Amino acid sequence: MIHFNDVSKFYENNAALRNVTFSIEKGEMAFVTGPSGSGKSTLLKIIYFSEKPDQGSVNIAGWELSKLKESSIPFLRRNIGVVFQDFRLLDNRNVFDNVAMTLRIRGIDEEEVKDRVMDALKIVNLRHKSDSFPRMLSGGEQQRIVIARAIVGEPTILLADEPTGNLDADTAAGIARMFKDINAKGTTVFVATHNKELYRNTGRRILRLDSGNLAGEELS
Amino acid sequence: MYLLYSLRLAIQSLWREKWINVLSVLTIAAGLFMIALTFFGVYNIDLATKKLPERFSVMLYLNDGLQEQEIDGIVTALKKNSSIEMVRFISKNKAMEELRTVLKNADYVLEGIDENPLPASIEVKLKQALVSVSGVKNLASDFRKIKGIEEVEYGEQFLHSIYSIKTGANTISLLLIVIMSAGVIFVCYSTVKIVFYRRKDEIETFKLLGATRGFIRAPFVIEGGILGVGGGVTAMAGALVFNYFLLHKLAATMPVFKIIVFPSEIFVSLPLVGFMLGILGTLIALGRIRFY
Ligand SMILES: Nc1ncnc2c1ncn2[C@@H]1O[C@H](COP(=O)(O)OP(=O)(O)OP(=O)(O)O)[C@@H](O)[C@H]1O
Ligand SMILES: [Mg+2]
Secondary structure, three states, X not given: XXXXXXXXXXXXXXXXXXXXXXXXXXXXXXXXXXXXXXXXXXXXXXXOXXXXXXXXXXXXXXXXXXXXXXXXHHHHHOOEEEEOOOXXXXXXXXXXXXXXXHHHOOOOOHHHHHHHHHHHXXXXXXXXXXXXXHHHOOHHHHHHHHXXXXXXXXXXXXXXXXXXXXXXXXXXHHHHHHHHHHHHOOOEXXXXXXXXXXXXXXXXXXXXXXXXXXXXXXXX | OOHHHHHHHXXXXXXXXXXXXXXXXXXXXXXXXXXXXXXXXXXXXXXXXXXXXXXXXXXXXXXXXXXXXXXXXHHHHXXXXXXXXXXXXXXXXXXXXXXXXXXXXXXXXXXXXXXXXXXXXXXXXXXXXXXXXXXXXXXXXXXXXXXXXXXXXXXXXXXXXXXXXXXXXXHHHHHHHHHHXXXXXXXHHHHHHHHHHHOHHHHHHHHHOOOOHHHHHHHHHHHHHHHHHXXXXXXXXXHHHHHHHHHHHHHHHOHHHHHOOOXXXXXXXXXXXXXXXXXXXXXXXXXXOOOO
16 A cells, blocks of 8 residues: 655755655554654655655555656545644634535535534544634644544545654543554554554554664564 | 635635735726726727718819810719719819808909919718728829829828827727736735735645645635626726716716717626636736645
């Protein structure tokens, strides 16, 4: 589902990723970890077409990145749900509208939008907050709204960048369970985190990044 | 389709940035109103100059002592010419008679003149469509070649000045229209640029969620179109008021103004012109939408 072959990404003259090669299969759940600045976000950004690699080849869901027309990027992005590290919630819109954006962009009619948004909010246990605005929510609640927005479109790939950033252990465990359930339904899940609790004893693959190099791969 | 949602976004944006939008509608209206006035000017100059050549004729002065047959020959030849509307023969005596009626009581100046000094002539009226400087010039030189014609006279100077007024007015108004249109486009361009810039983060998020170029552009195009139409309708209202007060009221007191016409096509087309210029400005402002 996700294939990187000898991929490098440079910012100015610093390598954010250097000769990275790995694959994640369809239906797999995997993690990428490493210290701050090691390139985790950069790796995910390349997968959701937000950054272009400077070197190497990338294949996402059968699409060769180098052969991709720019105009087809929106349609590929619709197969990828992203939990952004910086949330990217729209603060002038309420929770419902934030989550609904994923579907409205696709021209889905309002009736269906309503049902699906409410379903997604139920999964993250925030149905009762649908009329609230992001600034009225706690960090953990905002995090779950972002997750709801990422899964409401039923993507084939779910990417999560530091999804438990500053959450307490219990809430983090709840989110870990959520990802497991989503993966159990067949969605490929790829999580970037330095929170060991998130992958401990899951039996999943962990990619370890260090200063942009893929330093190792292990099973937890 | 997402167009219904785009309309919602456009209306939201119009409301959120209402002061910028009101200002730009008024500016667009001012530009379009000037365009309408320019058209109005050109239209009336054109109308006025069209009426003038109706009285425009060419005089052909004949050689003295031509036989009646020869004159008839010339007249029939002229009548066959497709660019001629009317031919009238004026004999020497008739010319004298006309001169006397013109002079009226001052006909003592003609006393003592035994022999009629006036030449016989043929007055030729040209078909309107052909009355242009070069057209008349060509015809005049053709007439000069006809045997028996001594001299050809027409208001060359007069024609020249009418046509230079006309071309001058046309050039200036074309220039004005181009400048004003560019101004209207620029107003839409900068308004959309500002609104787009203020929503940059939101648009970036839309893109990451899978929005197409069409989805991103649509609300702005709708907004630009509404600004243009709004400006057009406002300008139309201005033009109607102008028409009513300046022309109707003025014409009532000074009938000279009755010949001035405000063509209704200008009113009707203002919103459409505004719409097109607005959308053009918007598209230029949006430019190419990138996903990387
Ligand atoms: N837009 C950018 N311009 C310049 N340098 C950048 C940019 N984005 C990232 N970098 C650099 O690339 C490196 C990798 O950044 P990245 O965000 O991928 O790290 P990360 O592993 O996600 O870190 P964290 O755990 O803190 O989120 C860092 O050194 C960072 O400073
Ligand atoms: Mg990061």
